[in-house]
Amino acid sequence: MRKHILVGIDETPESQVALHWAVGAAQGRGLPVRVIRAFLNELQRWPGTALEGYVPPEVPRKKFQRQLDEAVEYARDRLGYDGASGWLAQEDPATAILTEAPAAELVVLGSRSPNKLSAAFLGSVATAVAAKAPCPVVVVRHPRRTGSIVVGVDGSELSEDALAFAFEEAERTGQPVKAVHCWQPAEEAGAPATRQLREVWLADSLAPYEEKYPAVRARAYVVGDRPSVVLTDMSASASLVVVGSRGRGGVAGLLLGSVSQSLLHHAQSPVAIVRGGAG
Structure with a gap:
């Protein structure tokens, strides 16, 4: 099975930087890109909120799908139609990325710019994936x-x-x-x-x-x-x-x-x- 560059995205500007970095890495390696947009609804993230009379907010699945489609389109514009694919995963982002990581040559993730808060705490997704992925993981916060x-x-x-x-x-x-x-x-x-x-x-x-x-x-x-x-x-x-x-x-x-x-x-x-x- 052909390897690919795996990149996780969300709504943040940092994930767009990661997407651009991943596409550049794919161009250099002659590999396709696999884009994951993962999400959890409120009941999945906090099961304790499932109380009688509680109505959780609607999950904006269409918004997430649009973000994924735009990312895949960006990659295909540069790598060709067969050069990119995507997965809208309704599960924890780290779990989704680690599920697909064994088939990847490289995982690329975004990270917020260093400041007093982010220096003290890095997002759990980047930390968990960098610690457990079976392939190299690149964490980016600035353009290439x-x-x-x-x-x-x-x-x-x-x-x-x-x-x-x-x-x-x-x-x-x-x-x-x-x-x-x-x-x-x-x-x-x-x-x-x-x-x-x-x-x-x-x-x-x-x-x-x-x-x-x-x-x-x-x-x-x-x-x-x-x-x-x-x-x-x-x-x-x-x-x-x-x-x-x-x-x-x-x-x-x-x-x-x-x-x-x-x-x-x-x-x-x-x-x-x-x-x-x-x-």
Whole structure:
């Protein structure tokens, strides 16, 4: 079965940004787009309101269908008629997206711009999907732009998947890669020697990808600071930040790593959460 780019939409401007980003990603990959507009009526969301004499407000299904149709039409105008399909799902948005995620190559979601409120709380849909989807998830809040693809590297298998994703995206988009390894020196006296060893290790880690993707320009950075701080700062000029995630589905999968969580709240560029094996 042919893979596709899966994108969730609603009535917010951020979901339109996500739709545009998803269509651009589909064009670069030669894949179709699958659009989901999910909703719950009030009784489904709050069963306790089903009291005698209570009449819930009518669900504006026609409005939701119109939003879906407009999104699918936008994608078809750019990808062809067979390049887009849609599903009006009467269920929780995160559940609907996760139901279709196994058939997707990539899931794209919108997120509100960072401010004092959204920095403290990210929508449950983006959090749940990023933690549990079996494929990479990109959370966007700004239109697509040029700039380096920043990828966090820590030597784990997960960061290898993130590196593979970053180099593949860089080859498609023509953007350079910035591979970043962060550490916090335990003893300042030994820091210079330790940094040099880490720089050699990072260069060796990048070598196979530079050989596989010779057209991609790549630079390595070893920074003595917390990954969440460094990657967030670098996101200001990046087109994408890529990190691995240890989410595993079920209850455990509801929790993302601290770096992933911080980036979803604070990054100024789209963030790609890459699960193990996704590369």
